[in-house]
Amino acid sequence: xxxxxxxxxxxxxxxxxxxxxxxxxxxxxxxxxxxxxxxxxxxxxxxxxxxxxxxxxxxxxxxxxxxxxxxxxxxxxxxxxxxxxxxxxxxxxxxxxxxxxxxxxxxxxxxxxxxxxxxxxxxxxxxxxxxxxxxxxxxxxxxxxxxxxxxxxxxxxxxxxxxxxxxxxxxxxxxxxxxxxxxxxxxxxxxxxxxxxxxxxxxxxxxxxxxxxxxxxxxxxxxxxxxxxxxxxxxxxxxxxxxxxxxxxxxxxxxxxxxxxxxxxxxxxxxxxxxxxxxxxxxxxxxxxxxxxxxxxxxxxxxxxxxxxxxxxxxxxxxxxxxxxxxxxxxxxxxxxxxxxxxxxxxxxxxxxxxxxxxxxxx
Amino acid sequence: xxxxxxxxxxxxxxxxxxxxxxxxxxxxxxxxxxxxxxxxxxxxxxxxxxxxxxxxxxxxxxxxxxxxxxxxxxxxxxxxxxxxxxxxxxxxxxxxxxxxxxxxxxxxxxxxxxxxxxxxxxxxxxxxxxxxxxxxxxxxxxxxxxxxxxxxxxxxxxxxxxxxxxxxxxxxxxxxxxxxxxxxxxxxxxxxxxxxxxxxxxxxxxxxxxxxxxxxxxxxxxxxxxxxxxxxxxxxxxxxxxxxxxxxxxxxxxxxxxxxxxxxxxxxxxxxxxxxxxxxxxx
Numbered sequence: 090x091x092x093x094x095x096x097x098x099x100x101x102x103x104x105x106x107x108x109x110x111x112x113x114x115x116x117x118x119x120x121x122x123x124x125x126x127x128x129x130x131x132x133x134x135x136x137x138x139x140x141x142x143x144x145x146x147x148x149x150x151x152x153x154x155x156x157x158x159x160x161x162x163x164x165x166x167x168x169x170x171x172x173x174x175x176x177x178x179x180x181x182x183x184x185x186x187x188x189x190x191x192x193x194x195x196x197x198x199x200x201x202x203x204x205x206x207x208x209x210x211x212x213x214x215x216x217x218x219x220x221x222x223x224x225x226x227x228x229x230x231x232x233x234x235x236x237x238x239x240x241x242x243x244x245x246x247x248x249x250x251x252x253x254x255x256x257x258x259x260x261x262x263x264x265x266x267x268x269x270x271x272x273x274x275x276x277x278x279x280x281x282x283x284x285x286x287x288x289x290x291x292x293x294x295x296x297x298x299x300x301x302x303x304x305x306x307x308x309x310x311x312x313x314x315x316x317x318x319x320x321x322x323x324x325x326x327x328x329x330x331x332x333x334x335x336x337x338x339x340x341x342x343x344x345x346x347x348x349x350x351x352x353x354x355x356x357x358x359x360x361x362x363x364x365x366x367x368x369x370x371x372x373x374x375x376x377x378x379x380x381x382x383x384x385x386x387x388x389x390x391x392x393x394x395x396x397x398x399x400x401x402x403x404x405x406x407x408x409x410x411x412x413x414x415x416x417x418x419x420x421x422x423x424x425x426x427x428x429x430x431x432x433x434x435x436x437x438x439x440x441x442x443x444x445x446x447x448x449x450x451x452x
Numbered sequence: 453x454x455x456x457x458x459x460x461x462x463x464x465x466x467x468x469x470x471x472x473x474x475x476x477x478x479x480x481x482x483x484x485x486x487x488x489x490x491x492x493x494x495x496x497x498x499x500x501x502x503x504x505x506x507x508x509x510x511x512x513x514x515x516x517x518x519x520x521x522x523x524x525x526x527x528x529x530x531x532x533x534x535x536x537x538x539x540x541x542x543x544x545x546x547x548x549x550x551x552x553x554x555x556x557x558x559x560x561x562x563x564x565x566x567x568x569x570x571x572x573x574x575x576x577x578x579x580x581x582x583x584x585x586x587x588x589x590x591x592x593x594x595x596x597x598x599x600x601x602x603x604x605x606x607x608x609x610x611x612x613x614x615x616x617x618x619x620x621x622x623x624x625x626x627x628x629x630x631x632x633x634x635x636x637x638x639x640x641x642x643x644x645x646x647x648x649x650x651x652x653x654x655x656x657x658x659x660x661x662x663x664x665x666x667x668x669x670x671x672x673x674x675x676x677x678x679x680x681x682x683x684x685x686x687x688x689x690x691x692x693x694x695x696x697x698x699x700x701x702x703x704x705x706x707x708x709x710x711x712x713x714x715x716x717x718x719x720x721x722x723x724x725x726x727x728x729x730x731x732x733x734x735x
Contacts, residue, residue: 141629162635174626178648187644188634235634 091152091165091242091275092117093138099146100133100299107133109299111147115277120269122278122290125322130299131279132247138277139168139245151242162191167236168245171252173228175220175235182216185235192239206234209268226257233265237272244269246278250285262288283323287311295319312440317449320372320442326406328372328442329416337365344371344443348412349391354438360452361443369452372442375406378418380426381433390435393418395426409434486704487515494700515701516709524679525706528687533713535597535683536665539604543661546605547612548654552642554613555620556628566617573610580606581674588675599675600683604665611664612657619653620646655724663714684710 093115100108108130115121123131136142138149140161149156156164167188176184182203189199207213210230220228229249236244249265250258266289269276280286286293287307295302295310295318303315307323314320320328333344335353342353342361351371353361361369381390393409393416400422407418407426418434426432443452486494488511496503519525553559554566584603593599623646631641647654672686679691688706692699 139629139633141632160637161629161633162637164633166633168630168633170626170630172624172626174624174630176627176631176645176649187631187636191631191635191640235630239634 092150093243093275093277094150095134095138095147096150097147098134098137098144098149100130100137100142101145107299108137111296111301113294113301113304115275118273118275120266120276120278120289120291121294122280122286122292123294123296124280124283124286124290125296125302127281128298129296131281131294131296134296135168135245135247135277135279138243139166140164165242166245167239167241167243168247169232169236169249171248173220173232173252175228175231177220179219180216181212181218181220181223181231181234184220184231185216185238188235188239202238202240203234206238209237209271210234225253226261229253229261233268237268237274240274242275244274244276244278246276246280248280249278251280251282258285265289284325287323293323295322297322313451314372314442315451317370317372317444317451320444320451324374326375326417326419328374329378329414330444331371331373331411331414331416332446333369333371335361335364335367335369344369346412346414348393348414351391351436351441352388353443354441356439357441357443357452364443364445364452368446370444370446370449372444373416373436374440375417375419376404377437377440378416378434379420379437380424381435385433385435389438390433392431392433395428395430395432398426398428483704483707486700487708488512489701490514491701515705519702519705519709523691523702523706524682524687525684525709527680528682528684529710531597531681532666532683532685532710535600535604536662538597538601539608539665540658540661542601543605543608543612544654544658546609547616547657547661548647550609550613551616551620552646555617556625566614569610569613573607573614577607577670581670584671585674594675595677595681597681600665600668600671603671603675604668608661608664612661615657615660616650616653619650623649652724655721659717659721662717666714 093113095111095113098108098111098113099106111130111134113121123134125131133142137144138151140156140159144157151164151166176187179187185203185206186199189202194202203216204213207216210233212227212230212234215223215227215231220231223231229252232249246265250261253261262285269289278285278289280289287310290307292304292306293310294304297318303310303319305313310319310323314323314328317330321330331344331346331349333346333349333351336343336345341355342358342365344351344353391411393411395407395409396415397406397408399406399408403422404419405422405424405426407420409416409418409432416434420426444450445452485506485508489508490510490512491514493504493508493510498505550569554562554569584606588594588599588603593602627645627649628641631645632638636644667685668683669685672683673690676682676686679687682690684706688703688710692703692706
C-alpha cells in the first residue's frame, strides 16, 4: 500500500516532448486511470513510474521515497502489459513464481502465494500449462496473477484489456474492479477507452499532448468538463458542439447561430457576461436533448431535420442537422421519429456547457 | 501454387522444380556412386564395352577402407570437429552478448558499431588471410588448431551477431521489462528470459557457424602445413591429389564422410533452424 506522487514530471525524447509538467497525487488504495488518445503521454507516464523510462525532469515518489534513480526491481511495483508479456517457455506456475524466485522467497512460501493467487483468479487448473495453450482471457488472468503474487505496493496496468474481445473485456473489467476492492492495492491504470476509465477509476486523469487536462472522479469529468477536449472525450456518443454568438437582449443572454437561438439559463449567465457580442462554443450532450413537446418554451428548443435514426433498444440515437451543424440526440425508445422528418429538440437548461473559442476552456 | 490449366502448373512448377532438384542432387549422387565404384570402372575409357557411367555393377567399400587406413582421414575429422566446435562456441558466446547489446541497450554510437561489425564481415577472406597470416606468425600459432580457432571468429562473430540481433529484435521487449519489474537484474532477465526464448535463433546461428567453419578452406590451407594438423577439406584435396594423379575414389569417399556431420546437424535441428531464420516469437 502506498501513495504515489508525481511533481513537475517531464519526459523529452529527441524531438518529442512526450510528458509536460504532470503533477499528480495518488492516494493510498486509490484506483487512478490515465486516459487519453494515443500519443498523449499516458503510457510514457506509467513507464516512468515503473522505471522503464528515464525521467527528464521532475520527481516521482512512492510512499514518500523519491524513486527517480531506482531500477524497476527496487520500486516494489507490479505491471500488467497489453500483450500480457507471459514468459512463453515457462508454465503458468513458473510465470507466477518467477518474481518470487528472483526475490529469493522460500519454496513453501512461493507455493502458498501462487496457489492463493490462482484461487483468487480461478486459474488453479491451468498452473501446469504453457502460455500458448491458453485463451486470451486466461492469459490475462495469468498476467494478473503474476502481478498479485508479489503483494506489491503499486499495480501498474498498461491497457491490459485492449487485446480482449468486447464481451470478455466487459467481464474482465468487472473482475478487475472486484480484485481491487479485495486487495486494496494502489493502482495506476492506462487506457484509451473512456468507458473503462469511467467504470474503473476512483479518479480519472485525462491527458492530451503530454499535458494533464483534468483530474477528477468520473461524474465530475462528465458533469463539469474543464475544457472542450475533456467534454468531447468523456461520454459516448460524444458531446455536440455548436459555434454560437452570445447576444445580450432584453436583460438576458442568448446563444445564437444560423439555426438556433437559445436563452442562456440564469445560473450560468453571469459567467458568460464578458462574452456578450463574442463567439463561444455551446456544448450539449446527446442525452440532454429530447423531442420538444407543447410545454417546452421556445427559448430552449430549436428545429432540426432528422438524417439517421439508430435504434439501440434502450435508446434511440437521432443524427440530426441543425442548419450547417450536425448533432446527435439520444431520445426515449418509444419516440416514433422518421428520417427526413423535421422536429423540435429541447435542451436541458441545467446541463448546457459553454467553451471559449480560443482557449477551449469551459466558461 | 499456380492456379489455372494443368499445363501451366507443369510448365511453371513441376518441370522447373524437378530440374532444380535433379541439378542440386546430382553432384551428391555422383559423389556416392564414385565412392563405391571399383577402380577398374573409374579409370576405363568412355568407349569401353559395357560402359555404364551412372551406376555400377560391382559396388565396393574399398575406397572408404583405403581412406581410413592409408590416410590420416580420421585425424582430419577430429581436427575439423575440434576446430569447428571451439570456433562456434567462441563466436556464439560473443555473438550472443554483442547481438543482445546492439539490439536492446541504448548507448552512444550503437548503430555505428553495428554497421562496423557488419562491414568486417564483408571484407573477403581471400584478402584478409594475408594480414592474418602475419599475425598468426607473430603469435607463433602457425600449424596449430588455434590458428583457425582464433581466426574463424573474424567472420563468424559478425555473422552470429547480426543473425541474433535480428532475432532479439523480434522478441517483445515487454518480456524483459516484465522480468526486470519482477525483480531480475538485466543479466538475469537476459539469461532466464531472453536466451531461452531465443533458442531457435541461437541454434540457427550455431548451425551456420559450425557449417561455415567445417567447410572453411582458405585459412585452413594457408595456416596449417603438416598433414596431421589438417582439416578435412584441405586434407582430402591436398593429400589425395598427388601431382596430376587424382585418387577419385578416396577423394569422393572423403567428401562423403566429411559431409555427414553437417548433414546430420542440419537434419536434427531443421525445425528450429527454419523458425530461427524466419524468426517470430509470440508472447
